[in-house]
Amino acid sequence: MYTQFIQELTNLIGKNNVLIDIAEQKKYVSDWFGRANGKALAVARPANPEEIASIVKLSEKYHVSIVPQGGNTGLVGGGLPDDSGHELVLSLERINKIRSLDALGKTISVDAGVILENLHKYAQEHGLEFPLTMGSQGSATIGGLLSTNAGGTAVLRYGNARDLCLGLEVITAEGEIWNGLRTLRKDNTGYDLRDLFIGAEGTLGIITGAVLKLVPLPKARLSALLSLNSPSLAIQLLEYVQTKANSQLTAFELISDTCLNLVDQYFPQFAYPFSTKVPYCVLIEISDNESEEHAYELLNAMLEEAFEMNLITDAIIPQSLAQSKRFWEIREHIPLSQVEDGKNIKHDISLPISKIPNFIEEAKKIILKQLPNARIIDFGHLGDGNLHYNVAAPKGENVDAFMKNKVVVNELIHDLVDQMGGSISAEHGIGANKAHELVKYKTPTELNLMKKIKAGLDPHGIFNPKKVLL
Numbered sequence: 001m002y003t004q005f006i007q008e009l010t011n012l013i014g015k016n017n018v019l020i021d022i023a024e025q026k027k028y029v030s031d032w033f034g035r036a037n038g039k040a041l042a043v044a045r046p047a048n049p050e051e052i053a054s055i056v057k058l059s060e061k062y063h064v065s066i067v068p069q070g071g072n073t074g075l076v077g078g079g080l081p082d083d084s085g086h087e088l089v090l091s092l093e094r095i096n097k098i099r100s101l102d103a104l105g106k107t108i109s110v111d112a113g114v115i116l117e118n119l120h121k122y123a124q125e126h127g128l129e130f131p132l133t134m135g136s137q138g139s140a141t142i143g144g145l146l147s148t149n150a151g152g153t154a155v156l157r158y159g160n161a162r163d164l165c166l167g168l169e170v171i172t173a174e175g176e177i178w179n180g181l182r183t184l185r186k187d188n189t190g191y192d193l194r195d196l197f198i199g200a201e202g203t204l205g206i207i208t209g210a211v212l213k214l215v216p217l218p219k220a221r222l223s224a225l226l227s228l229n230s231p232s233l234a235i236q237l238l239e240y241v242q243t244k245a246n247s248q249l250t251a252f253e254l255i256s257d258t259c260l261n262l263v264d265q266y267f268p269q270f271a272y273p274f275s276t277k278v279p280y281c282v283l284i285e286i287s288d289n290e291s292e293e294h295a296y297e298l299l300n301a302m303l304e305e306a307f308e309m310n311l312i313t314d315a316i317i318p319q320s321l322a323q324s325k326r327f328w329e330i331r332e333h334i335p336l337s338q339v340e341d342g343k344n345i346k347h348d349i350s351l352p353i354s355k356i357p358n359f360i361e362e363a364k365k366i367i368l369k370q371l372p373n374a375r376i377i378d379f380g381h382l383g384d385g386n387l388h389y390n391v392a393a394p395k396g397e398n399v400d401a402f403m404k405n406k407v408v409v410n411e412l413i414h415d416l417v418d419q420m421g422g423s424i425s426a427e428h429g430i431g432a433n434k435a436h437e438l439v440k441y442k443t444p445t446e447l448n449l450m451k452k453i454k455a456g457l458d459p460h461g462i463f464n465p466k467k468v469l470l
Contacts, residue, residue: 046092076430096141127217142210147197155381167211221324224316252285260330262334343403350387353383366416435466
């Protein structure tokens, strides 16, 4: 059966675009951190939505499951095949054209395989900006970002991927192409099909194109790195800065001392930024549509008052665009330094902002009681309540032995998150890694509704099985 399937697939999209050799498949079946691996029947690399539609029909004929994949930068196994070797990985990397840009309407229509960084450059060439940014933007694709409803560093001002999307093009389980590429800001004509597919992690359909919102390029963008003594003070600082800067506040990132030390250790070109060790720091960014001078005046005034209010202990204001970029490179190298440091137990959680200081304090107590010498690596998008709370092995301890605590640590952290009214996934999705936990933290009513939607849109379970819903 599989031999005939591969032959017909090859006839559809060409031999060079059907990868069956294990060495050629390697980058498609391993995750970004190299922690998870699967096996694929084949990797298909179609060139357009019509070819994907034909592949879906062929897969249904042979009962072959499809795992859609963008840039493969996910962290919860959502874009990887299982270890059966019977699933088809469908890569959208060749579907990567920018279709059109409407400068007046401030929208752009793109293929799902467009890399985020390329979209940024194209929009900027036209005096506009797509404001979703993240450390993996050199590899992450638009389809993957929409499938996980990705957040990034500018959610505070611009929202998640869902908030930046106006329309979609999707291949359905029947192999039909739904053209929902509308540029309308208002379209109240029944069920919002677009929002069903955004955040569905490829379990309901395959996103092949999107219409996205653009915003004007700001006249100035300034960052500052501020040290402070506790997450509680960071919350107070956030409230103050939001009052003063209002919508000009683009990002507000919390970074612990542990993170700064890791980056300093593994990427010494980004040395520890402060002259003395600090418990926490905050990286803020403001965008100004008036002038750079106006932005500096606002930033300086805010920081002077923050000092007077004893909210911060030190502040580094960049004197150039290069220095400002350096601050963000420190932030973006936190995940990369964790890769160099070795495996750790990761959590991508969201909480009511007011409860984050209490969570950090309580979580540390709980973890250190269970694992007295564990290292806590915590950082995140404090402005929107998203915290990356990672637990690493003590220096010198066997990492593989430590990772056997993963199930216990996950339960401790996620139970605390649930008690505080939070979510076990903020921006990475559920994927395969957290699917079994969803049963515990979603109500039966929620799970039943989700299963009905899945059954209605993908009745044969062809799309990304065992992801999100078991």
